[in-house]
Amino acid sequence: ETTLAQSPAFMSATPGDTVTISCKASQDIDDDLNWYQQKPGEAAIPIIQEASTLVPGISPRFSGSGYGTDFTLTIYDLESDDAAYYFCLQHDNLPWTFGQGTKVEIK
């Protein structure tokens, strides 16, 4: 089973900041990693697929990078609307597994 170590669990940032969230896989998963955003009371939505591909309709302020075991989600020019829970998913091998998630708070 591939474990995803996601960090940090929580972050508080100011509008305009650039923030990064890390997801480290316990084994090589190529680029089979997606990032999701979930806001309270709303369904989760994909924001990055295949590690670095921006999902159509998602703001280009979101960027994904990485391959193999180390992955990063970067949010540029943070906005108040970015307050949410973010999590990664690996779909390289079964069982699919998730990171523990990161709650992003906007100051």
Place this chain on the structure above:
Amino acid sequence: EVQVVESGGGLVQPGGSLRLSCSASGFMFRKYWMSWVRQAPGKGPEWLGNIKRDGSTTFYVDSVKGRFTISRDNAKNSLYLQMYDLRSEDTAVYYCARIRGDTGDYGFDYWGLGTQVTVAS
């Protein structure tokens, strides 16, 4: 508009059973693999299993294998999760999710809002 809506959650006693449903709309349900995911309080999401487009193949996480069964009725655009021998650790919000693409390999592109399952006496 693609929508998946879960229902059937509630309070159940340990050892009990529950059947969750997911109603899909806005897309050709029979052409997509589907999945169930849950999230317990304070924890990250947990993938429970996938079902192939025609229902002929299922995959499960070990923690629910033998206790949970995923099925679908393409004529009704519905996905199901039958849960047996429920335990306190099964308490979670349960989500239905559509898998992107037609091979079942690409992760989720649509999620529902979830339905709460609480296992307690």
